[in-house]
Amino acid sequence: MNSSFNAMSESLPAEIAAPERLSKTRPFYWSVRRELWENRSIYLAPLSVAAVFLLGFLITLIHFPAKMRALSRVDPARFHAAVANHYDFAAALMMATIIIVSVFYSVDALHSERRDRSILFWKSLPVSDLTTVLAKVSIPLVVLPLIAFAITAALQLTMLLLSSAVLLGSGLRVAPLWTQLPLPKMWLLVFYHLFTAHALWPAPVYCWLLLVSGWARRAVFLWAALPIVAIAGLEKVVFHTSHFLSLVALHLIGAGPADIMAPQTVFPTDPMAHIAPGQFLSSQGLWIGLAVAAVFLAAAVRLRRYQEPV
Amino acid sequence: MACIEAHDLRKAFGPTVALDGINLRVEEGRILGLIGPNGAGKTTALNAMLGLIPYEGELKVMGRDPWKQRDHLMRDVSFIADVAVLPRWMRVSQALEFVAGVHPRFDRAKAEGFLAKTTIGRERKVRELSKGMVTQLHLALVMAMDAKLLVLDEPTLGLDILYRKQFYDSLLTDYFDRSRTIVVTTHQVDEIQDVLTDVMFINRGRIVFGCSMEEFESRYTELMVKPENLEAARALKPIHERQALGRSLLLFDGADRKRLAELGEVRTPSVADLFVALIGDRAGQAQGAAR
Numbered sequence: 001m002n003s004s005f006n007a008m009s010e011s012l013p014a015e016i017a018a019p020e021r022l023s024k025t026r027p028f029y030w031s032v033r034r035e036l037w038e039n040r041s042i043y044l045a046p047l048s049v050a051a052v053f054l055l056g057f058l059i060t061l062i063h064f065p066a067k068m069r070a071l072s073r074v075d076p077a078r079f080h081a082a083v084a085n086h087y088d089f090a091a092a093l094m095m096a097t098i099i100i101v102s103v104f105y106s107v108d109a110l111h112s113e114r115r116d117r118s119i120l121f122w123k124s125l126p127v128s129d130l131t132t133v134l135a136k137v138s139i140p141l142v143v144l145p146l147i148a149f150a151i152t153a154a155l156q157l158t159m160l161l162l163s164s165a166v167l168l169g170s171g172l173r174v175a176p177l178w179t180q181l182p183l184p185k186m187w188l189l190v191f192y193h194l195f196t197a198h199a200l201w202p203a204p205v206y207c208w209l210l211l212v213s214g215w216a217r218r219a220v221f222l223w224a225a226l227p228i229v230a231i232a233g234l235e236k237v238v239f240h241t242s243h244f245l246s247l248v249a250l251h252l253i254g255a256g257p258a259d260i261m262a263p264q265t266v267f268p269t270d271p272m273a274h275i276a277p278g279q280f281l282s283s284q285g286l287w288i289g290l291a292v293a294a295v296f297l298a299a300a301v302r303l304r305r306y307q308e309p310v
Numbered sequence: 311m312a313c314i315e316a317h318d319l320r321k322a323f324g325p326t327v328a329l330d331g332i333n334l335r336v337e338e339g340r341i342l343g344l345i346g347p348n349g350a351g352k353t354t355a356l357n358a359m360l361g362l363i364p365y366e367g368e369l370k371v372m373g374r375d376p377w378k379q380r381d382h383l384m385r386d387v388s389f390i391a392d393v394a395v396l397p398r399w400m401r402v403s404q405a406l407e408f409v410a411g412v413h414p415r416f417d418r419a420k421a422e423g424f425l426a427k428t429t430i431g432r433e434r435k436v437r438e439l440s441k442g443m444v445t446q447l448h449l450a451l452v453m454a455m456d457a458k459l460l461v462l463d464e465p466t467l468g469l470d471i472l473y474r475k476q477f478y479d480s481l482l483t484d485y486f487d488r489s490r491t492i493v494v495t496t497h498q499v500d501e502i503q504d505v506l507t508d509v510m511f512i513n514r515g516r517i518v519f520g521c522s523m524e525e526f527e528s529r530y531t532e533l534m535v536k537p538e539n540l541e542a543a544r545a546l547k548p549i550h551e552r553q554a555l556g557r558s559l560l561l562f563d564g565a566d567r568k569r570l571a572e573l574g575e576v577r578t579p580s581v582a583d584l585f586v587a588l589i590g591d592r593a594g595q596a597q598g599a600a601r
Contacts, residue, residue, distance in 0.1 A: 026411060030407075033411075034408055037400065037404050038400075117391075117395045118396065118398075119395075120362075120391040120395040121395040121397065121448075123361075124360070124389050124390075125384055126382065126383075126412060126414070127381060129381075131381075306364070308362065
């Protein structure tokens with residue numbers, strides 16, 4: 001292995017003095033990429049769900065011209081509901097997918113590197129525990145919402161273009177369809193909804209899962225669920241209520257509807273929806289949740305300093 | 311500047327004392343072998359130096375407190391832990407990319423150069439590589455980091471003799487120069503005896519012996535004594551006596567070689583022989599270390 005080294009080292013370009021200081025963001029950037037390499041389900045799961053959905057949508061297109069002819073006689077509100085239905089469902093499907101992916105990712109995030117002992121390799125590199133944990137938490141809070149947004153947008157655009165092609169092929173006008181589906185506005189609403197209802201709002205849940213994944217030696221899911229069940233049980237016995245359980249559930253599925261949207265809104269992609277960021281940002285529940293999330297995160301960072309392979 | 315400096319380093323896991331007041335100083339440019347039986351505290355000592363565990367007492371590595379400044383320290387220190395720890399899902403190319411991304415002094419071309427001499431393909435995943443190849447990959451990564459201190463904890467465990475020899479050969483020819491420091495623990499003491507500049511024995515959380523290899527060679531003598539001279543040799547106070555092939559082997563500390571030569575065959579003992587003499591009999595648990 002070594003015999004040819006001397007000859008080889010001469011042929012290498014003269015060692016350029018490597019910059020002593022890398023920018024602070026580089027370790028973070030590479031840590032996020034590492035997560036995407038390790039957990040390919042982060043993008044593969046939403047992509048495959050989108051592909052299956054698109055296949056189903058293609059089948060419904062067979063009857064689409066007939067449906068459009070029938071709908072041209074009904075009032076605009078019903079017309080909108082009928083055509084927007086699939087687009088709303090596409091967005092909802094992506095949201096449901098990233099909730100599932102986020103939960104499974106967070107439960108494993110700080111556990112798998114201890115399980116396969118690779119934590120010893122990661123810790124042999126100049127990346128701080130804070131950077132590593134922040135990179136990991138950015139997956140459910142930033143990366144997955146971004147992926148869901150990009151796929152939803154691409155999916156809805158593809159759906160609209162395919163529908164238009166089918167309509168044109170049947171000699172129908174596409175204008176009514178396009179006026180009922182103002183994509184840029186729908187995308188803005190989806191984007192807003194993803195980062196409020198599916199990132200900021202459930203942050204304490206994901207940070208809790210991350211913390212337990214860094215703490216538990218095995219059975220992370222069990223340890224994560226146990227305190228919740230215990231507290232909920234205690235509350236039920238003592239107070240005969242179940243506020244805690246519904247609170248956790250609300251945070252997990254991103255349903256803080258009153259806080260996030262104007263109350264009359266049914267679904268976020270509804271172009272009639274009015275987003276109410278002021279209402280969302282001034283909600284007490286959000287800030288308490290974020291404070292709790294920060295505490296969990298700080299504990300997870302501290303814990304990682306001490307952790308060894310399990 | 312001392313590369314590693316420890317004063318009264320202590321670490322306990324519950325009631326088990328792993329490090330019981332370690333004092334040591336490793337100068338720059340040395341290759342130190344840390345030898346000890348299983349459970350002696352070798353790995354704990356190394357983990358403390360690498361900032362992987364908290365400890366009591368004073369410890370400075372490259373002038374830094376490893377526990378508080380691990381991420382800074384790791385720009386100057388690299389290590390290979392006891393068994394293959396490269397993530398199994400990772401591709402070889404990803405490992406190169408990642409290290410190049412986070413390590414300020416990683417020379418990717420150099421790592422590629424080392425890998426070119428192996429049969430490891432860039433697109434292979436770590437899980438598809440043999441144990442020996444994973445070690446080669448890890449060594450290629452580590453040697454391409456321009457670190458001041460390299461810590462190796464049983465780096466060749468479970469490798470066959472060819473890989474083991476190759477490992478230390480590359481380390482010496484392609485990596486080591488007088489400005490770097492290497493600390494290595496291993497059970498195959500005899501294989502690395504010629505590589506070391508210093509040796510240290512650790513037992514039950516304490517450093518029980520330490521000297522440079524020059525000192526070791528001048529101080530210790532092993533005598534294969536002629537049966538008729540056995541009593542005369544024993545009178546010279548050997549520190550250890552053992553039987554091999556029906557002859558008595560006596561180990562002397564600081565004895566006159568000329569005098570010993572009159573009593574039988576004289577030679578320099580191996581580190582393992584001294585280890586057994588100093589620790590083996592007393593502790594009765596030197597099985598691993600003395601092989």
